[in-house]
Amino acid sequence: MNFSQLEYLKALVQHGNFSLAAEKLKITQPALSLQIAKLEEELEFTLIDRRKRPLQLTPEGEVFYEKSVEILKLVNELKQVSFEMGDEVKGYLKVGIIPTLAPYLVHLFINKLNSDFPQLKIEITEQKTEEIIRQIKMGTLDCGILSTPVVAVGVIFERLFFERFFAYVSEKHPQFRKEKLDMDKITQEDIWYLEEGNCFQNQVNSICKINLQKEKSQNLIYRSNSIESLRRIVENQHGITFIPELATINISSELEELVKPISGQTPVREISLVTTRSNPKDRQITALKETIIQSIPKRMRQKPKGSVIDTNIKV
Template structure:
């Protein structure tokens, strides 16, 4: 049994596909398949059920994969301990971030990280919350910036900031001249939503629950539309297709000719943005350095949390 074989079974368990797992491990599929078959024979158990369309993990295989991930983490920790003796911040930090935060935080965050901690480059992964949680669990990521709530996975959590929401409307819209808008007033508007999988979509539906029914049936096509990113949706709003709700950090600092951003009336809906990492992650100084770099960013309109 080798660490390489353990990495292979973790990759297959994650991808549910031998071909994709082989690509992720930078080996040929036959090499990976032979190694896993050898490990199954050595253990005299079946780790995977091979189906025509997808590979599934057997119940006993789930326990083996979980233990394999733990062994891989412990092996990596030995290297990290050695590095920390020389420089606690040496080496890349694998950071995940959700789609509705990345474009607005990363430009400044990367700049401050380069300036303050040049020996700690950021390896970045943008994805949905559920995928980032899985990547944290399997050790593919060291930490992730996400918005609460998300399932309790036993992660260590550090709150970063509370971010209010604002309403984005086309410039000719009656709301554009208002000082504030209530959540109740949005009921009569055509709402543009992010697609399924984005946690910010769920946040908007909490603010305007009546739009939940429009996102799943044909009748609702006349009442709500979906976009793949906040920037795409803002372009749709600017063209007059409807209104949307966005987090305050996504509001551009310079005025835009065709868009207006209007605050909510009290109580203002917000989301809490946090930094999460595995409790077994040993580079505590790297987590602290990342938080310092985040706090060095301007973060206009948010309430910083210590």
């Protein structure tokens, strides 16, 4: 058994088939199959159920894989020792950010991060909360930025900032002339919403107290994973959608009137950094965290008056 075989198994589990895993590892598929077979022969039990599509671990394989991931993470920690010994922040950081946050946050901090830490390379991917946490546990992401509270074991959360929720109201809607959106006077048919299973949409559902799972009684049903797509619908059609505070910063002056505070207790989402308890890239993650906090509007560093809306996510 060797570390390369463990890396091969990890790639195979991640990609679910031999050809994709071999391509990622830059080896041939027969070579990958041979190494997995050798590992199984040495262990004297089967790791992969090859009858399933995508491939799945056997019960014995799941136990072995969990331990092998822990070993690979320890090896990577040893590789990071040289970076941690010096004063300079450098290396490679893989970060996952939820899609309802990344388009509005990354451009605020990335130039400062590159300027302050030129030796630090950062790779950012947009992923849902559950996938970010899963990959952090596997070691394929170093940290994540997402909306909390979230119930999850094996990771820790550190609060970064708060965002208020705003309504984005069409000029054709009766409440467009109001200073604030009255939640008691909107109906299900008024609202354009994100695809279910998104933590932002879970929070919107809590704010609206409307069962958005029901079929809408209008000609166009538009389910999207993009807040920007929903904004375009509101601007050109009718109705209402909801946007986070950072999304309001770059709205053009001619569209600012479409942004409305929500009446009553202000709904708020909490944004946190998630990572593992013992992380070899603590210095790099701290640099990222501090840069983000310095780059956002000062008002968002403290919780505003209002209620933090639960994500209703358990991982």
